[in-house]
Amino acid sequence: MxxxxxxxxxxxxxxxxxxxxxxxxxxxxxxxxxxxxxxxxxxxxxxxxxxxxxxxxxxxxxxxxxxxxxxxxxxxxxxxxxxxSWHYKQIRLSQMLTFTASSNEKSIELKLIIQDETEQLIQEIMKLKPKHREVILLFYYEELSLQEIEQVLGINSSTVKSRLYQARQLLKSRLEKTGGSTFGR
Known part of the structure; x- marks a missing residue:
């Protein structure tokens, strides 16, 4: 050719x-x-x-x-x-917590609390129904846009938005019930 x-x-x-x-x-x-x-x-x-x-x-x-x-x-x-982006927000949160922890005498205690809350959040995400878990993971952890999630899952954008909203609400209520985690506040 x-x-x-x-x-x-x-x-x-x-x-x-x-x-x-x-x-x-x-x-x-x-x-x-x-x-x-x-x-x-x-x-x-x-x-x-x-x-x-x-x-x-x-x-x-x-x-x-x-x-x-x-x-x-x-x-x-x-x-x-x-x-x-979620990535940037996590870095900023991590930097703020590191600064707070390093300037605080109770830094080990704070790190343990953060680690415990992170593990608690992950456990609650994994307990969600697959249809809710996948939109949370794709949106927050894979940083896909709503349109990309729509294409990946083969569902329309209103369904993606609805599932994401429902998943957030489920996580919020579950985390409040299990001890008032600071995530999402």
Whole structure:
């Protein structure tokens, strides 16, 4: 099969344009990302993810003059997505608890309480019916979007939302009954 010369031209053009974009906006986008996430390594990851999105969506940009605002919007959305992610929230909670524990004389006791509550939460999740357990695990632990869960499970989005709501309510009531865990408060 012969290679398509137009594909190579498009690829070369897009690659050259991306190089110009990175040279022109890379540092400012990196600073912007850092101002959101306060972590150099994660800022670099988000910058890279932003530039990949720019490269893949470059042909969809309608107004070439608006490229700066378009790139900034992509970067900001990626930062916000990261800040909303379960992974980020767990890291922040862990850092806060570590700081609290290290500054507190009862740090061993606090660590044991946290470990006990985490184990309790996991046990309660595993006791849920499979239809509730799977949406909790996919949403919070696998960090899939509602649309991705819909595709994975082959159910419509309203069913995903309903099951997620029901699972949260079940977990909340079970945790309150078993000793008033601080999860979810």
């Amino acid at each position: 012969k290679p398509n010369p137009l594909q190579n031209q498009t690829y070369d053009y897009r690659e050259e344009q991306l190089k110009r974009i990175i040279k022109q906006y890379g540092e400012s986008i990196l600073r912007l990302c850092y101002s959101y996430v306060k972590d150099q390594a994660k800022s670099e990851d988000i910058l890279q993810d932003t530039m990949l999105t720019v490269y893949l969506q470059m042909d969809n940009l309608r107004e070439k003059q608006a490229i700066k605002s378009w790139i900034y919007r992509i970067a900001i959305n990626k930062c916000k997505d990261y800040l909303k």
